[in-house]
Amino acid sequence: MGRARRVGCIAANAGRSGTYRRLAAHDRQHHGSRPCLGSGRKRGACAQAFGRSRGGFTSKVHARCDNQGLPIGFILTGGEASDYTAADNLMALPLPKPKALLADKGYDGDRFRENLLTRGILPIIPPRSNRKVPVHPDYRRYKDRNRVERMFGKLKQQRRIATRYDKTVLSFESFLNLAASRLWLKSFVNTA
Numbered sequence: 001m002g003r004a005r006r007v008g009c010i011a012a013n014a015g016r017s018g019t020y021r022r023l024a025a026h027d028r029q030h031h032g033s034r035p036c037l038g039s040g041r042k043r044g045a046c047a048q049a050f051g052r053s054r055g056g057f058t059s060k061v062h063a064r065c066d067n068q069g070l071p072i073g074f075i076l077t078g079g080e081a082s083d084y085t086a087a088d089n090l091m092a093l094p095l096p097k098p099k100a101l102l103a104d105k106g107y108d109g110d111r112f113r114e115n116l117l118t119r120g121i122l123p124i125i126p127p128r129s130n131r132k133v134p135v136h137p138d139y140r141r142y143k144d145r146n147r148v149e150r151m152f153g154k155l156k157q158q159r160r161i162a163t164r165y166d167k168t169v170l171s172f173e174s175f176l177n178l179a180a181s182r183l184w185l186k187s188f189v190n191t192a
Contacts, residue, residue: 051078
């Protein structure tokens with residue numbers, strides 16, 4: 001009955017005057033053709049450490065290790081986040097201060113280097129290719145960073161970590177901690 005018999009138009013125009021009367025020809029034509037999208041991403045995606053990157057909808061695992069390559073702590077960020085955004089949180093873990101920090105090019109930033117030096121930590125980070133004045137680290141010490149890469153390889157042997165089946169940060173970090181405790185147990189069993 002709405003448009004054919006003009007009942008919907010009369011009901012929608014009730015209380016309107018003049019030029020605004022024609023805008024409400026149908027009750028769905030008031031505010032636009034679609035609902036408001038908000039910020040353009042799914043609700044809660046940032047809170048669950050998901051983000052868009054070249055590989056799709058992913059997350060990054062940032063880890064702090066000891067000198068033997070055993071994991072100490074983890075922080076999750078979205079896939080689009082820069083590496084050194086999580087570095088301050090990793091360095092703020094309540095652990096003894098390291099003498100040096102071995103990291104890859106993603107952690108190369110002037111503020112981060114200055115922050116490490118003021119804390120008394122030697123940054124051993126290779127320079128990015130676009131740095132105007134490259135800072136060359138001690139490459140003999142930088143070779144020990146392969147222990148960190150091997151640690152990530154061991155963690156990703158668990159399929160649940162490699163593909164991130166878990167939706168929430170809490171369940172994924174819990175499984176990361178479980179896999180890390182497995183690595184720590186292997187090191188203690190081998191030394192005993």
